[in-house]
Amino acid sequence: DGGITQSPKYLFRKEGQNVTLSCEQNLNHDAMYWYRQDPGQGLRLIYYSQIVNDFQKGDIAEGYSVSREKKESFPLTVTSAQKNPTAFYLCASSIIVGNQPQHFGDGTRLSIL
Amino acid sequence: GQQLNQSPQSMFIQEGEDVSMNCTSSSIFNTWLWYKQEPGEGPVLLIALYKAGELTSNGRLTAQFGITRKDSFLNISASIPSDVGIYFCAGHGSSNTGKLIFGQGTTLQVKP
Numbered sequence: 334d335g336g337i338t339q340s341p342k343y344l345f346r347k348e349g350q351n352v353t354l355s356c357e358q359n360l361n362h363d364a365m366y367w368y369r370q371d372p373g374q375g376l377r378l379i380y381y382s383q384i385v386n387d388f389q390k391g392d393i394a395e396g397y398s399v400s401r402e403k404k405e406s407f408p409l410t411v412t413s414a415q416k417n418p419t420a421f422y423l424c425a426s427s428i429i430v431g432n433q434p435q436h437f438g439d440g441t442r443l444s445i446l
Numbered sequence: 447g448q449q450l451n452q453s454p455q456s457m458f459i460q461e462g463e464d465v466s467m468n469c470t471s472s473s474i475f476n477t478w479l480w481y482k483q484e485p486g487e488g489p490v491l492l493i494a495l496y497k498a499g500e501l502t503s504n505g506r507l508t509a510q511f512g513i514t515r516k517d518s519f520l521n522i523s524a525s526i527p528s529d530v531g532i533y534f535c536a537g538h539g540s541s542n543t544g545k546l547i548f549g550q551g552t553t554l555q556v557k558p
Binding site for chain 2: 337339366373374375376377378381391423425431432434435436437438439440442
C-alpha cells in the first residue's frame with residue numbers, strides 16, 4: 334500500500350540534544366512538508382520541499398533543520414536551539430507544491446525528559 | 447498573513463443528529479480541504495473542493511466551497527459514534543505557494 338511512514342511514534346529528548354524524526358513516502362510525490370501541532374491549535378508549517386535537494390522555511394522554522402537527499406525521504410531534526418520542542422509532529426506529501434491535497438503520516442510525539 | 451476561523455470549537459451531540467461546521471477567511475482561497483484527525487493519528491483527507499459553489503459528498507459528509515471563495519462548510523448527517531474526532535478545514539490561498547493554511551479544528555463528540 335502507498336503511504337507516508339513516520340518513525341518513531343514516540344521520542345524523548347534530553348536537554349541540549351538534537352533528535353531526528355524520520356518521514357518516508359512511497360507515493361512518488363515531489364512535495365513534502367513538516368508540521369507542528371500543539372493542543373487546541375491548528376497545524377503550523379515548519380519546512381517544506383518542492384523537489385529533491387530543495388527546501389524552504391515555513392512559518393516556524395527556527396530551531397529545526399531538514400534535508401531532502403532522496404525523493405522518498407524528508408527527515409526533520411529538532412535541534413537544541415528549539416526551546417519548546419514538546420509537540421506532535423506531522424509529515425505530509427503532495428503530488429506537487431500548489432493547489433493539491435496533502436496526505437499525512439501518523440505523526441511523532443516528541444517529549445522532553 | 448491569511449488566517450482561517452473555524453467554528454464551532456467543539457460540539458457534543460447525540461447519535462443520529464446532524465452536524466454542521468464552517469470556516470471563514472478574510473481573503474480568497476483557491477481550494478478548500480476538510481480533514482478528520484483521531485487521537486494519536488495524522489489527519490485524513492475527507493473532501494477536497496476546487497471551485498466556488500462546488501458541493502461535494504462523501505458518504506454522510508457534504509462540503510461546499512462558498513461562492514465568495516472566503517468560506518466553506520462541512521455537514522455530517524445522522525452522526526454515529528465513530529464520527530468522533532477533530533475536524534480541520536484547510537485551504538490554499540491566492541499566493542499559490544502551496545502552503546496549506548489550517549483552521550483551529552472542531553472537536554466532535556457523539557453520545558450513543
